[in-house]
Amino acid sequence: MAMLQGNSKTFDNKWPKMQPIVLKLLGQEPVSKEEWQDLFYDVHTVCLWDEDKGVAQVHEALKNIISNFIKNAKMKVKMNDDNSALLKAYISVWTKFFEQCLYLPPAFSTLEKSLESSDNNLGMKKNESRNIIRKLMLDSWNEHVFCDIRHRLQDSAMILLKKEREGISFDSQLVIGVRQSYVNLSSDADDRLKIYREHFESAYIKATQDHYQSEAPAYLSENGVIKYMKYAHKKLREEEDRAERYLEATSVPILVKSVVSTLVEKFLMTILSECLPLIRQNNTEELNLMFSLVDRIPDAVTKILEVLESYIVDEGKINMHESREIITADSEKYIEKLLSLFERFSKLVKDSFNDDPRFLTTRDKAFEIVVNDRSVFELDLNTKTKSSATKIPPESRCPELLANYCDMLLRKTPMSKKLSSEEIETKLKDVLLVLKYVSNKDVFMKYHKAHLTRRLILGTSADNDKEESMVEWLREVGMPADYVNKLARMFQDIKVSDDINRKFKEQSSNGSDIANIKILNAGAWARRSDRISVSLPTELEDLIPDVEEFYKKNHHGRKLQWHHLMSNGIITFKTDCGQYDLEVTTFQLSVLFTWNQRPHEAITFENLRLATQLPESELRKTLWSLVVSPKTKRQVLLCNPEVSSPKDFNNSTLFSVNHQYALIKNGKVQKRGRINLIGRLQLSTERTREEDNEGIIQLRILRTQEAIVKILKMRKRINHAQLQTELVEMLKNMFFPQKKLIKQQIEWLIEHKYMKRDEEDINVFIYLV
Known part of the structure; x- marks a missing residue:
């Protein structure tokens, strides 16, 4: 009993000496080194020698003295009625108290250790057990001050923020100080921002919403959508800046989302109603503003994408139809129109939507529709023969015109002669840009190869280096290797x-x-x-x-086959007016040599056919090129009677050499000169054009079959939808496979045992090894 009585007296003896020092520390009064050391010693002594009761007594006494100090501090704060004065008083008192939450606990470290090992601490979290005194101080402040005047503090802070929104300045440190007290007040080791989030953040967001819910509708009604977007954009920026000053970093996106909902999402349909008019007006500044606002709302930008796609398609088609008469007669004008449209749409996307990938994709999708539109140009690949296994719908003539334009740039033409090498390269790159959007690229390659063949055979290429570069550029833009390799082989030949x-x-x-x-x-x-x-x-x-x-x-081991259709030459033609060098096809040469031994005779169509052994259709075309040549004012041959088309020639039509033929320049007869009668070398007959179209169709069939087998070989099992998706992805660099074509080739492959349908699901296909 003597020992217990001694321990009890230890607290009673020591606390009166400890209490004044604790009060000095709480009040931020000077404490001497001796007093600071005595406090450490006395706490240690009581907790060590009076462990049963002393620990509890010191803890309870410390709790009471802290509570009394806080209550006195609260009274000083509550004496202020003015919002600013209240906040200043609170921040001042809180700041001093919070500083002591750092200085006072070390003196009671022995007490904390004793409490950690006592039964009183069984329900305490690990991190909290190391800061018992600090937690005691913060919990006491929360209980006696914060819970009592919390609403006044929040309301005062929100009133000051409202004044700032209205343009009235104030000391921003008042709101910041209150925010910091909410952050630092939490004693929860797992959630330091709990009190701040439950009270200050929620109050701040609600006050912001209330302010704009009242102000925004009236502003929109009075000023219209355009001015409202500027207002909303300005207020969003202001609230973002304000939130970064007055809120914790984690709260900023929450606040911004709330303001976006109030200022933008609530009026989304009204804002989007101005999208199409702004696009039509090319008002890129306002569109960019709209985009910056709408893009803050998940998936809302989809509406703008739909409007943009519709506009590009409609505007592109309208422009092409308005220029129909010009562009249908001139491939250069057609390509220039397409390029100007692409540049215009690209500039719209760049200036209005910052080249956002979603908008670039929409531009590409819409422009592809314009490029492949067949309402102005239509190409029918179906042949008159019945050998084609698949009838395909008409397609755009764009690839054919692109190939023609490339030919004009690469061949010796007035256009290529007046352009520099760099300008030609730029225009060819532009063609490749448009080609990217062409769905039937195989048609382009067919025509491009035909033009290249003419240039190489006739030697009319303007620049051989550009010719070979074009082949490599085609490879770079994704043209199939087998196509490109054949072109490269032509140069090698x-x-x-x-x-x-x-x-x-x-x-x-x-x-x-x-x-x-x-x-x-x-x-x-x-x-x-x-x-x-x-x-x-x-x-x-x-x-x-x-x-x-x-x-x-x-x-x-190699066999030669002579193709006279692809040949040409130069002959000397003497007339009464002079001597001329004529560039002619082999067929023209054969016709003209018929008169070599009888220059003054008239020969019938039938006799010319027998002499030249040309098919009738080719003979008609050849004679017409010599009777009606647009390049010369006087014709090489004369016919009797005169006809208006090669179809009018009959077996008795007479042809004779025009001995008055001459080259005329500036109205004067030239005694010598060189005339090109070849024109565009006819490398294809009516029959071969049919075969070319048939070849395109057949190649598409083979490519589709090959791709289906390749996919099935890799997948083993695949459903119809997935097969179609992968098939389009695999073939899109050459042509877009029609659903009808896919269906027909699937049936063909099933019939020929390359694949089969699943017995339980007919939409699933299985590869047959």
Whole structure:
């Protein structure tokens, strides 16, 4: 009993000495080094020697003295009625008290250790057990001060913020100080912002919402949508800046979302109603403002995307139809119109929507519809024959016109002559840009190859380096390797042919200088049509065996096939007016040589057919090119009677050489000169055009079958929807496979045992090994 009595007296003896020091610390009064050390010693002594009661007594006494101090502080704060004065008083008192939450606990560290090991601490969290005294101080402040005047503090802070929104300045540190007290007041180790979030953050957001719910509708009604967007944008920026000053970082996005809901989402449909008019007016500044507002709302920007896509499609089609008469007659104008539209739409997306990827995708999707629209240009690939297994709907002629435009740039034309190398390259890159949006790229490649063939055979390329660069650019934009490789092989063949010609001329003296032989690889150049027979002049007929013999000596196992349709030459034409060099096709040459031994005779159509051995259709076209040439004022041949089209020729129509033929420049007859009668070298007959179209269709069928098998081989099992999606993705670089085509090829592959339908689900396909 003596021991217990001694311990009880230890607290009673020590506390009267400890209490004044604690009060000094709470009141931020000077404490001497000796007093500070005595406090540490006395707390240690009581907790060590009076452990049963002393610990509880010190804890309870400390709690009471802190509570009494806080109550006195609260009275000082509540004496202030003015909002600013209240906040200043509270912040002043709180700041001093919070500082002591750092200085007082170390003196009672022994008490905290004793409490940690006592039964009183069994329900306490681990982190809280290390800060018992600090928690005691904060909880006491919360209980006696904060809970009592919390609403006054919040209301006073919100009133000051309202004044700031109205343009009235105040000391921002008042609101910041209150915010910091809410943040620091929490003693919850797991959630330091709990009190701040439950009270200050929620009050701040509610006050902000109330302010704009009252102000925004009236402003919109009085000023209209355009001015309201500027108002909303300005207020959003202000509230973001304000939130960064007065709120914790985690609260800023919550506040901004709330303001966006109040200022933008509530009036979304009204704002979006101005989208199409602004686009039509090309009001990029206001559109950019609208985008910045609407993009803050999840998925709301989809509405703008829909409006933009519709506008680009409609505007593109309208522009193309308005220029129909010009662009249908001039591929250059057509491409320039497309490029100007693309540039215009791209500028709209850049200036209005900051080149946002979603808007770039929408632009591409819409422009693709414009490019592939067939209401102005229509290309029907279906043939008159019944051999085609698939009838496909008409397509846009855009790829054909793109190929024509490339030809104008790469061939020796007035256009290519007046442009610099850099300008030609730029225009070719523009063509490739448009080509990216063409769905039937295989048609472009077909026409481009035909034009390239003419240029290489006739030697009319403006720049050989540009020709080869174009092939590489086609590879870079994703054209299939087999197409591009064939084009590259064509250049290689021309170079090899030059070497063969040189060697042939060195080894032969039998007229080898009258011809330039081009040995072309059938895989890269060959056409499906049968070769057209024609009777050649004796000089050329005699040369053919020599060429074949020479070639066989140097290349074993290869067979030569002569394609006169792809040949041309230069002949000397003497008339009463002068002597002229005529550039002619092989068919024109054969016709003109008929008069070589009888220059003044008139020959009938039937006799010309027998002499030249040309098919009637080709003979008609050839004679028409000599009777009606737009390049010359006087024609090489005359016909009797005169006709208006090659169809009007009959077997008895007479043709004769025009001995008054002459080259006329500036109204004067030229005695010498060179005239090109070839025009656009006819590399295709009506039959071969049919075959070209048939070839495109058949190749699409094969490509579709190949892609389906490739997908099934990889997947083993696949449903119809997924198959179609992957198929389109695989083939889109050449053409867009129609659903009908896909369906037909699936049935063909099932019939031929490449795949089968699942017995339980007919929409699932299984690969057959």
